[in-house]
Amino acid sequence: MRWWPLRLDRGLRKVVEQRGGNFLHHDGGLEESLHRIDAALAAADLVVCQAGCISHNAYWRVKEQCKRTGKQCVFLKSPGVASFGRVVGAVCARERETAVDATAASPE
Numbered sequence: 680m681r682w683w684p685l686r687l688d689r690g691l692r693k694v695v696e697q698r699g700g701n702f703l704h705h706d707g708g709l710e711e712s713l714h715r716i717d718a719a720l721a722a723a724d725l726v727v728c729q730a731g732c733i734s735h736n737a738y739w740r741v742k743e744q745c746k747r748t749g750k751q752c753v754f755l756k757s758p759g760v761a762s763f764g765r766v767v768g769a770v771c772a773r774e775r776e777t778a779v780d781a782t783a784a785s786p787e
Contacts (some may be wrong), residue, residue: 690760697772707733713740720744726752727766
């Protein structure tokens with residue numbers, strides 16, 4: 680087991696939990712079974728995939744399953760807490776805007 684993914688995972692988890700979410704991680708088939716990806720994707724509201732960190736098989740499996748199920752999926756070119764945080768922040772901001780728009784449009 681390499682040391683850097685664990686440190687990176689802690690940073691990613693912190694980004695999600697600070698925004699009230701639950702962080703779920705799969706290593707893309709490097710050490711975990713590819714078969715667990717389907718369950719992880721089913722449980723996710725948002726999929727952020729660091730494409731340079733997973734196998735080609737995992738990449739295509741994630742892409743196809745998200746397309747088939749309509750899950751929002753963002754592929755990052757490089758791993759890092761900062762780029763991950765920007766994506767999660769942008770999605771949270773869009774969700775808040777959608778909630779505000781829906782509240783404003785509802786009849787009283």
